[in-house]
Each structure stands twice: as structure tokens, then as C-alpha cells.
Amino acid sequence: MKQFIYDRPTQVRDALTLMSQNDRAQYLAGGTNLVDLMKSELEGPSRLVDVRHLPLQGIHETHDGGLFIGATTTNSDVAAHAEVRSRYPALSQAILAGASGQLRNMATVGGNLLQRTRCNYFADRSEPCNKRAPGSGCAAVTGEHHNHAILEWSDHCMATNPSDMAVPLAAFDAVVHYETLGGTHDIALSEFYPPVGDTPQRETLLPPGALITGVTLPTSAESPRSRYRKVRERASYAFANVSVAAALDVREGSVDSVRIAFGGVASRPWRALTAEAVLQDQPATASMFRAAVDAELSAARPLEHNRYKVALARNLAETVLTGLVEQTV
Template sequence: MREFGYERVFDVSGAVALLGADPEARCLGGGTNLVDLMKSGVERPGRLVDVRELPLDRIEFIPGEGLRVGATVTNSDLAAHPEVRRRYPALAQAVLAGASGQLRNMATVGGNLLQRTRCGYFTDLAKPCNKRVPGSGCPAVQGEHHNHAVLGASAHCVATHPSDMAVALTALDAVVTYETLDGPGELPLTEFYLPVADTPHRETALPPGALITGVTVPDTPVAARSHYRKVRERASYAFAIGSVAAALDVRDGVVREVRLAFGAVASRPWRAREAERALSGGPADAGAFAAAADAELAAAEPLPHNGYKVPLMRNLVVATLTGLTEEAAR
């Protein structure tokens, strides 16, 4: 591990000053991802800025505005909050599905959003990786890729984004707030993660030196009728091989409003806009749900060993939306 400096900060302005002055600085929250990558040599920051003491650990719901979640809120506190469970069930379910209780107790909301990619080649310094060393190649294209992307990938990278929480937040139209030396800013989560294209090492649209301060989720009635469903290769805590976050408003058998996002199929949480358009105003039945999934997955470009994800996601969409429809009818 590279020798690094360490600074504990207690106010946002102090944190931003350190991050803005040192391009090799990284924020340290719970450390559940960053420290592992430092041990393996993938991450080599010159300085760690410990942000756990910042006053960003509040969760509050403001009627008519929505949910505000500070960046240092732990995943455990987020999933357990009564307003989150009542008004945004898909978010609570996604956080609970994401990791063990021990990890949730340490991991923070801001850190969860900044998780690095899930790919064995990325974490193996003996192998090339365009995310780690731009221009070195992507061995996953011809190698082990059974859990890699089928949507939005490129010849430069086929890895998937690991966060469950980010999938639910994407479906719920969440916005990331941040602070820089130039002042505050915000990014919708649908724009927060960059398309992989030919620059897979650039993962987010955050400006250099930015500090994530929180996430806001709009106060929309449809969010209370939401669900997160995850498929993994073992029943214990594991990364998804496919997941769906859905919110659905059905009245008299007709889809009045729908939100859909997919996980574990792309380098970022995938907002299923084509499926949403296909469903809006149409019947709420299994046939329509399957057709909408097919419309979204028509753009899929599976590799030789991950084509199973296409029917898997189709079935996940149908099962999740059918479950929500049945709940609405009770």
C-alpha cells in the first residue's frame, strides 16, 4: 500500500478546501470499498480526507419537497428510517439487499454511490484494464464476462456498476448534491454516472475536487408503491446478476405512472425509458409488461457468456410489475 496522508475534517468548507487543493485526495467514509482497493493496490490516494464527522448525517422528509439524505448517513440508518420504509420502500429494500448488516453499519450513502466497478480484471493488477490504466485493453470482452454488461457497454469496457441503492434512487428520480470550491451543485442520478464510451476511467460527472453532500428524492405518491427485486448467484449477500427497481400506479387496470431502472446490466444504473413509454397509459397485465421489457432490451448486445441476462431481466420486469399490480388490487 502506498504511504498516504490522513486528515479528519469537521466542516464541509474544510473538506472541500482539502479536496480542491490535492487531486490525489480521496474521501474516506466507511471505507468498505476504498480501503479494500487500497490494500490491493488499485486505489493509491496520496491523502485520505475522513468525512465521517461532517454534519451530513441527517435524514429528513419534507412534505411537498421530498426526502433529504446526508452523504454520511449509514446504509443501516437509511434502510431503517420509518419515512424511507413507508414512502420509498424500493430504496429500503435495495439497501437491505446490498450487503450484510456489518457492512451496512459502516457504509455511507455518499460512498455507496462512488463504489468502483465490479470486475475481476479491474482488481487484478496483473491484468490490463481500461478503467485502471486507460488504453491498456479490456480482457473481459474475450475472457470471463458472465456477469458483465449487456446494455450500454463498449469495446473499451463491459463491467457493471455494483450498487443496489443507486438502482432504486435512479428509478425514484433522485438528485445528488455536492459542494466544490466554486460553490454548490447538483446532478440528477440519471446524469451522475457517465456512459462508458471510450473513456471508462471517467465514471461520474462530478467536478474535480467535489464533495458529495447528500441525495434528495422527490415527494411523489408513486414512490410509495415501489419495489426492488434482485437476483444473485447465492442466497447470502452477493452482487446482483440482475435487478429491477419499479414504481407503479395502476387505476382501473391501466398504468397511470411507472418508473423502472435495471441493475447489473450496464456500467451504471439503467433507467428503462423505453419500457416506461411502452407501459404508460396501457394495460397493467403480464403481456404488456413483457412487451415493455422487450422494447427496452432490444438494445441489448450480450457477449457469448452473458446472454442469459436478457430473458432474466424480462422475467424480472414481469414478476416485479405483476407483484405491484396485485398489491394495488388488494
């Protein structure tokens, strides 16, 4: 094992200061992703700043009726929380679909948002990967890419974002809170992950050394009639081929409000704004749902091995939205 410094601060300011003293330092929370990467020598931090003892745990209502989730709150606690289950059920469902119970007991909200891609080429140091070694190339473009992106990918990278939790957070207009030595900051989840472009190694817009302190779900996005569904290659503990989080309200047979986000199709959770615009005030029918998702996926650029994802995303969204119509009756 390579040696590293281990720190366990109890105040956010102290954690930020420790990070600023070492450009190879990393935060450690549940460690369900980082420790694996260290074991395989894909990550080699010289300092670990353990954030589990910072006052960043818990879930509470905000002053305007939204829901704040602290960054070190475990995935299990979020999924089981009564307010999450009743007001944002798709979030609870996504977390339960995301990993084994043991991992959910350790993994944290902040860490979930920062987990690295599960692309096989990223994990294989014998192959080129621009995320792991910028400028080396992307083996997936001409190699095996059946579970890679169909939207917004580039010749530099076509890996997908692995987070289940981030998909409903995108649908619910979540806001990420973070701190730096310069103060506190907020960023909408829709802007948290940048397009892959020619810098796939930059996976979030967090400045160096920044610490995620929590996530807020706004009351305006509260969606008791919401659902998350995921298609994967085995029944348990597998990353999504395609997933969808959707919320739907129907009034007199027409769509009154709708929220849709996809996972497994891009380098970030994909908010289906085009599909939402097409559906607004239109009949809440299966054919309308298909047409809306087809409009969203008109920008898709699938390759030979992942072409199936276009039909899969359409069928999955139609099934989820149709189920929500039945739920609203």
C-alpha cells in the first residue's frame, strides 16, 4: 500500500484548510468508490481528509418548505426518510435500485454525486482513456461501447455517469451546496456536471478543494406522483443501461406538469427538457409520450453496439409515464 496522510477534522473550515495544503489530497466519506480506485491504483491521494465527522449529516425542511439533505447523510437514511418517500418518491426508489444494502449503509450523498465512471476502459490501465490520462484517447469510440453514451458524447469520451441518485435529483431541480475557503456557494445540479467536450477529465464544475455540504430539493419540484425505473443487465447491483425518473400530474386527461430525466445515456444525468415541452398541455397518452421522447432523442448519436438504447429509453419512459397516469386516476 502506498503511504498517505489521514486527517479527521470536525469542522468544515479545518477540512478545507487541510485540502488547500496538498494538491493531491482527497476527501473521504463512505469510501465505496474511492477506496476501490485506490486499491486498483487508479487514484493515489497523498492525503485523505475524512469528512464523516463534520456536522453535515441529516435531513430537514428548509425555510421555504423544501428539503435539505446533508452531504454525509448515508444513502440508506435518505431512501428510508419519510419526507423523501412521500414527497420525492423517485429519489428513494433510485437509491434502492443503485447498490446493495451494505453499500447504501456506507455511501453518502456527496460521495454519490462525485463517483467516477464505471467505463471498462477507465478501469483498464492498458487501454487509452482521456478521463484517466488526458490526451491518451478514448478506446470506447472504436471499441466495445454497448453501455456508453448516445447523447452529447464526443470523440474524447463517451462514458456515462454512473449515479442512480443524480437522475431524480436532476428531474427535481436539485441544488448542490458547497464551501470553499472563500465562502459558501450553490450550483444547480443541471449545471453541476459539464458537457464532456474535449476535457472529459473535468467531471464537475466544483473548484479545487471545494467540499459539498448538502443538496436541496425545492418545494416547487415536490412530486408525490413520481417514479424511477432502471434497466440493467442483472437483477441486483448493476449500473443502468438506461434509467428514467419521471413525475407527472394530469388534469382532465391532459398533462398539467411533467418532469423527466434519463440515466445511462450521457456523461451526466439527462434532463429531457424537449420532451417536457412537447408534452405540456397535451393528451396524457402512450402515443404522445412516445412522440415526446422521440423528439428528445432526435439528437442521439448511437453507434453500432449501443443503438438499442434509443428504443429502450423510449419504451422505458412510455411505460413509466403511462404508469403514472394510472396512478393519478
